[in-house]
Amino acid sequence: MFVRVTTDLAYRATSLGELGIASDSNQKVSLNEFTYKKGTEIYGEKEPAEYVYQVKAGAVRSYKLLSDGRRQIGAFHLVGDIFGLENGSEHRFTTEAIVSTTVRLIKRRSLEMMAESDPMVSRNLLSMTTDNLQHAENHMLLLGRKTSLERVAAFLIEMDRRLTAAGVIPLPMSRRDIADYLGLTLETVSRALSRLHELDVIGFVGSDQRQIVLVNRRQLARLDLQN
Amino acid sequence: MFVRVTTDLAYRATSLGELGIASDSNQKVSLNEFTYKKGTEIYGEKEPAEYVYQVKAGAVRSYKLLSDGRRQIGAFHLVGDIFGLENGSEHRFTTEAIVSTTVRLIKRRSLEMMAESDPMVSRNLLSMTTDNLQHAENHMLLLGRKTSLERVAAFLIEMDRRLTAAGVIPLPMSRRDIADYLGLTLETVSRALSRLHELDVIGFVGSDQRQIVLVNRRQLARLDLQN
């Protein structure tokens, strides 16, 4: 479904480069691309982890559900990000394409084999896992102790850092997604954004009122209490 | 300060065993023990990470602070647990002894060197980091989406698994610590425990009313909504 297989060597080099493998590597890995339509699942929690993914275009959410439907998004994966990297053999989140999303696939097995032989790959695997851990640790502080305004400010700062184009943040995700990431309701997120708008901390781009926000970084940073 | 250096080989073997190093390893590592008094800091956030620690006796909390004093405890480290393992060179949490606590110390540098030469050590480092990540991921769900009763139930289940002695959970930490771990106030934790007591889900051991709780596991599990 929505498959596009590629053996483009340029892709292979770049993708593996992220994992610390020299582009002239003669290791054989199966590498190809898939495109997922908006809203479709990439993999489910507890499914066997056969692939590791890198976002080439689009955006992905990964989340856990409680039995009654409450959802917690653990991370958004944007262009360039690698996700689906598990140490055990099972995925610990469900992931879905937020918008139409193209990913590169790397077979987990081949990655494991490369890690065995190449300590550089192994080290980068650890480094990536540590980055994820650090993000989760900071997010625990946000979820456990920050107010709604602080959470939304922190979210905008994070997205500004990760996907800004000259002061404009083209958010791919809905208010509900933001809410489930921040441990709030969509109404509370909307109210916080309105408040930030009143305070002239953020603005909205002319016609496309929703998805794009313009930032006044200085004030925003003051609203998110770090450390 | 409260130092006790040891070169006991049995300690060395056990400690390194946790990291996947054969006990007959002829690698040289500096290994010794420290005892920290109740309430004292082991290391601070942003300090250089010189050592990795293993709890030999006692209990440790690791936390982050916001500038106005709000605290989020990310994890409790109990007997046998390894903590202070960072990939970068800085600690990402402050850690303190909850009660009088003895830890084993392993020099970070020597661990890194062993990981270079031994892929088994390297793999176990990754495995431990992944375990921490998994804990943080589950805790994000708790902090973002669970009610106070669900949080306290989940906490008791976790502690039951980690430090129970035949149905009795000898909690080393205060209500405030539990609250800062669960993203609540100590009053809310106390009320939740009282509620669980009324519901005959938990009981308290005779004289020592506070620190020890007795469990009725079945009902408790029903109160914590998993997945």
Next chain:
DNA sequence: CGGAAATTTGACTTCCGTCAATTGCTGTGG
């Protein structure tokens, strides 16, 4: 263009936090 979906906004509720008083426990010193 029109219906569906997303977002905003308002009114009201609720769960948890805040503040305060009380009780219970621990440890020290007379």
Next chain:
DNA sequence: CCACAGCAATTGACGGAAGTCAAATTTCCG
């Protein structure tokens, strides 16, 4: 051994930040 100081925990009364429910408005997309 007991008294008392000091801290931890419980309990109650009240308030507020965020949640719920609902309606209006805007945007999206076929």
